[in-house]
Amino acid sequence: MCWSATADLTAGTVITAVGAVCVLRVRRARDLPVAALPLLLGVHQLLEAAVWESGGGCGTAATAWAVIALPVLPVWVSLGVLLAAGPGAPRRLWWPVASGLATAGVLAHCLATGPVSARIRGHTIGYGVDVPYPAPVIAGYLFATLGALLLGGDRRLRLIGAVLAVGAVVCAGLWRLEFASTWCAFAAVASVLVLGWVRSRAPRRHWLRAPRTKSR
Secondary structure, rough: OOOHHOOOOOHHHHHHHHHHHHHHHOOOOHHHHHHHHHHHHHHHHHHHHHHHHHEEEOOOOHHHHHHHHHHHHHHHHHHHHHHHHHHOOOOHHHHHHHHHHHHHHHHHHHHOOOOOOOEOOOOEEEEOOOOOOOHHHHHHHHHHHHHHHHHHOOOOHHHHHHHHHHHHHHHHHHHHHHOOOOOOHHHHHHHHHHHHHHHHOOOOOOOOOOOOOOOO
């Protein structure tokens, strides 16, 4: 989330472009979900730009935004980290996946049975979704997303998880104060880090040098 339609549109365009580069540079099929994460975040920002332009309400853009934010992300991130770990993935990564599937199931049911409302509050947007037992649902959501990244064996993914964890705390505080939504800035940083992760996963080339011959 950003603080205005223009900021969301700009951030969404940049993040989507970074995501496209990540997808084009990926070399392993199992790395594709994590590589495509910036693409998903970029589309998410563009949807919110549409919410700003519509003045909030219960439109299609708000519902699409909530679908990505609530049931899609916890499954996408947790499964993406598990797949990227490969056949020898630590068993601990299955716990965020289970949490993501359970949380996504609850949130998908909430979206299917109730409306999504968006209300502009200063430089922030508040989204209204009727979620029963919000505390355990939020805990499961955070464990599926941030937990998966922090529990992964890849240090670059752990760094992304740490950046997003800090971003979640900062953005939640600013959002409660209705000061400004700054999540787009952390999403942009995370997207650049994902690009670095994709580049680090590319197989290294080994160049063969011809043996030198002595000149007479």
